[in-house]
Amino acid sequence: xxxxxxxxxxxxxxxxxxxxxxxxxxxxxxxxxxxxxxxxxxxxxxxxxxxxxxxxxxxxxxxxxxxxxxxxxxxxxxxxxxxxxxxxxxxxxxxxxxxxxxxxxxxxxxxxxxxxxxxxxxxxxxxxxxxxxxxxxxxxxx
Numbered sequence: 001x002x003x004x005x006x007x008x009x010x011x012x013x014x015x016x017x018x019x020x021x022x023x024x025x026x027x028x029x030x031x032x033x034x035x036x037x038x039x040x041x042x043x044x045x046x047x048x049x050x051x052x053x054x055x056x057x058x059x060x061x062x063x064x065x066x067x068x069x070x071x072x073x074x075x076x077x078x079x080x081x082x083x084x085x086x087x088x089x090x091x092x093x094x095x096x097x098x099x100x101x102x103x104x105x106x107x108x109x110x111x112x113x114x115x116x117x118x119x120x121x122x123x124x125x126x127x128x129x130x131x132x133x134x135x136x137x138x139x140x141x142x
Contacts, residue, residue, distance in 0.1 A: 008033040010139060017139035020053045022097065022110070022127060024134040036124035038066065039142045040074030044124055046135045055095045059138055062091055066122035072141045075121050088112060088120065092136065097129045110136065
């Protein structure tokens with residue numbers, strides 16, 4: 001068994017907050033940890049590889065949804081009404097995940113992983129990438 005390494009994203013909460021990552025689930029031996037859920041201060045971890053994403057407008061929209069609509073208090077096990085789920089699905093679907101075959105690069109939209117919607121919370125959204133299941137993460141607001 002390969003020893004595991006743990007990487008806590010923004011461990012002291014002092015980052016500038018402009019980052020957005022997908023951690024694609026894979027047996028890499030590297031486990032990313034994240035505080036999420038706004039003031040609920042939940043802690044999650046996922047093994048895989050980290051992919052930086054560049055989606056400023058979508059990051060702003062996610063922060064608007066979770067920090068203003070949900071007041072930064074987390075949504076763990078939230079029952080998502082259709083309008084809120086549609087909004088989250090639309091934001092996630094606007095984020096591009098670039099895939100390269102070594103010669104060409106192609107953008108693909110992320111998809112909200114609706115089979116894991118009950119896990120969705122501020123700074124922790126289950127998504128599907130072209131490379132498989134992942135967790136979308138950003139700077140937690142608390």
